[in-house]
Amino acid sequence: MQDETKDAIDELHAMLDRADVIVSFTGAGISTESGVPDFRSPGSPWMVNKPIPFEAFVASRAARIEAWRRKFTMDDHYRGAGPNRGHLALARLVREGRSPGLITQNIDGLHQVSGIPDDKVVELHGNGTYATCLSCGWRHELAAIRPIFETTGEPPVCVVCGGHVKSATISFGQAMPQKEVYRAQELALEADLFLVVGSSLVVFPAATLPVIAKRNGARLVIVNREPTELDAIADFVVRAEIGAALERLA
Numbered sequence: 161m162q163d164e165t166k167d168a169i170d171e172l173h174a175m176l177d178r179a180d181v182i183v184s185f186t187g188a189g190i191s192t193e194s195g196v197p198d199f200r201s202p203g204s205p206w207m208v209n210k211p212i213p214f215e216a217f218v219a220s221r222a223a224r225i226e227a228w229r230r231k232f233t234m235d236d237h238y239r240g241a242g243p244n245r246g247h248l249a250l251a252r253l254v255r256e257g258r259s260p261g262l263i264t265q266n267i268d269g270l271h272q273v274s275g276i277p278d279d280k281v282v283e284l285h286g287n288g289t290y291a292t293c294l295s296c297g298w299r300h301e302l303a304a305i306r307p308i309f310e311t312t313g314e315p316p317v318c319v320v321c322g323g324h325v326k327s328a329t330i331s332f333g334q335a336m337p338q339k340e341v342y343r344a345q346e347l348a349l350e351a352d353l354f355l356v357v358g359s360s361l362v363v364f365p366a367a368t369l370p371v372i373a374k375r376n377g378a379r380l381v382i383v384n385r386e387p388t389e390l391d392a393i394a395d396f397v398v399r400a401e402i403g404a405a406l407e408r409l410a
């Protein structure tokens with residue numbers, strides 16, 4: 161590791177030590193070390209298994225079948241992925257009471273696996289580890305759906321109401337979950353240090369939350385391998401591998 165990277169990581173930990181209320185915001189970059197493919201990286205299996213837009217899913221049986229085929233294909237790409245040093249570091253902040261909650265764009269559920277209680281993880285894009293009925297909201301487990309789908313080739317329907325069952329993620333064209341967006345905004349206002357980890361901060365509301373925190377007087381710290389849209393307004397930017405940057409806390 162270069163000296164300047166090491167210095168930046170030292171400064172990051174000094175800032176974390178000084179902060180009273182840390183709110184972390186994570187994106188795909190924190191999970192790549194766990195083997196979860198990043199949507200944007202070249203050669204990503206996401207490219208040939210793009211999620212089906214919401215409108216098409218609702219409108220067409222063929223689209224629902226294709227959506228489920230791609231979903232299970234992608235699941236096979238990160239079967240067995242577990243939390244890494246980055247997840248464990250952020251879980252520790254929550255466990256020690258230094259962080260009231262964490263906001264994530266990820267759908268992999270790894271923050272919960274790392275030990276953060278469900279009610280302290282705000283999932284802006286939903287969760288891909290289970291499914292819900294679009295009509296009644298009933299939760300459906302993938303382990304129950306998959307064998308039936310693979311045997312019958314039919315898109316899953318709700319056992320309660322007969323509605324369409326969809327992965328509990330927020331698809332392109334689907335409304336953002338209001339409750340989660342509000343909670344994320346509340347957390348952004350609670351923070352005295354807003355810590356962005358592994359997000360390029362391009363999509364709404366990812367791009368606005370750090371701005372809300374910053375305007376409210378929080379320090380904005382960004383840890384990412386690549387430049388982000390908000391580096392210019394950040395108080396501190398660490399350009400490093402996320403696991404290496406955070407492992408001291410893990």
Ligand SMILES: [Zn+2]
Pocket residue numbers: 293294295296297298318319320321322323
């Ligand atoms: Zn239902």
